[in-house]
Amino acid sequence: MADDVVISIRDLHKSFGSNEVLRGIDLDVVRGEVVCIIGPSGSGKSTLLRCVNLLEVPSGGTVTVDGTEITDPDCEIDDARRTMGMVFQQFNLFTNLDVLGNLTIAPRRVLRRNRAHAEEIARANLARVGLSEKESSFPGQLSGGQQQRVAIARALTMEPTVMLFDEPTSALDPELVGDVLDVMRSLAEEGMTMLVVTHEIQFAREVADRVLFIDGGVIVEQGRPEAVITDPQQERTRNFLARVL
Ligand code: ADP
Ligand code: MG
Numbered sequence: 688m689a690d691d692v693v694i695s696i697r698d699l700h701k702s703f704g705s706n707e708v709l710r711g712i713d714l715d716v717v718r719g720e721v722v723c724i725i726g727p728s729g730s731g732k733s734t735l736l737r738c739v740n741l742l743e744v745p746s747g748g749t750v751t752v753d754g755t756e757i758t759d760p761d762c763e764i765d766d767a768r769r770t771m772g773m774v775f776q777q778f779n780l781f782t783n784l785d786v787l788g789n790l791t792i793a794p795r796r797v798l799r800r801n802r803a804h805a806e807e808i809a810r811a812n813l814a815r816v817g818l819s820e821k822e823s824s825f826p827g828q829l830s831g832g833q834q835q836r837v838a839i840a841r842a843l844t845m846e847p848t849v850m851l852f853d854e855p856t857s858a859l860d861p862e863l864v865g866d867v868l869d870v871m872r873s874l875a876e877e878g879m880t881m882l883v884v885t886h887e888i889q890f891a892r893e894v895a896d897r898v899l900f901i902d903g904g905v906i907v908e909q910g911r912p913e914a915v916i917t918d919p920q921q922e923r924t925r926n927f928l929a930r931v932l
Pocket of ligand 1: 703706708726727728729730731732733734735
């Protein structure tokens with residue numbers, strides 16, 4: 688495998704009982720690439736992302752992240768997962784901890800960083816998402832958009848190789864979406880490798896290096912955003928885009 692391939696997925700299948708949700712996905716993501724995944728509800732987008740960090744165990748195929756085949760039963764999944772930051776639709780912050788506490792708990796417990804070092808990294812990442820002044824706030828005192836930016840900063844404190852986003856703006860009031868997308872855009876500009884499930888077609892068009900359209904558990908169409916979004920070749924892609932644009 689070329690060194691610059693960060694995520695390599697081969698013939699990935701996932702069934703829940705008799706429901707075959709992923710039907711053979713092949714995907715390579717290279718270092719620094721931003722891949723946006725679009726597609727109808729229920730098409731398998733979240734399942735694909737969750738198979739990449741083994742929150743779901745694939746029924747078949749392989750997933751290799753940064754050279755480690757995580758679908759190998761001998762893989763140390765906790766080590767492998769640490770290379771991936773995941774941001775969900777729901778922010779999942781610890782409501783009993785302030786922002787700095789949310790950002791330092793995993794580096795201290797998992798990476799065994801001392802408090803001063805963990806706080807230094809936390810503050811650097813809070814600055815990255817534009818929330819330096821909120822370090823002593825509790826999640827309940829923040830807007831949804833601010834909470835999601837904290838969740839992104841928290842994922843970044845583990846210094847991931849790749850960031851996985853599953854509809855990070857879908858739970859937000861419309862006026863709060865832009866700030867979160869701006870943070871994601873600046874991460875992309877810094878060269879972060881990103882796999883982003885999103886309904887924000889405009890964001891995909893502007894930020895993605897590649898857009899995948901998934902339907903029925905297969906990649907129906909993929910390519911440069913201007914090709915897939917502006918000039919889709921497949922009927923299913925055209926129908927989907929006509930509904931969301
Ligand atoms: P999307 O994110 O594209 O909306 P999902 O990956 O969440 O789609 O879901 C795809 C299909 O898999 C749906 O039919 C959903 O009901 C099913 N599914 C997802 N997770 C589970 C699960 N844990 N158990 C059973 N079925 C599931
Ligand atoms: Mg989903």
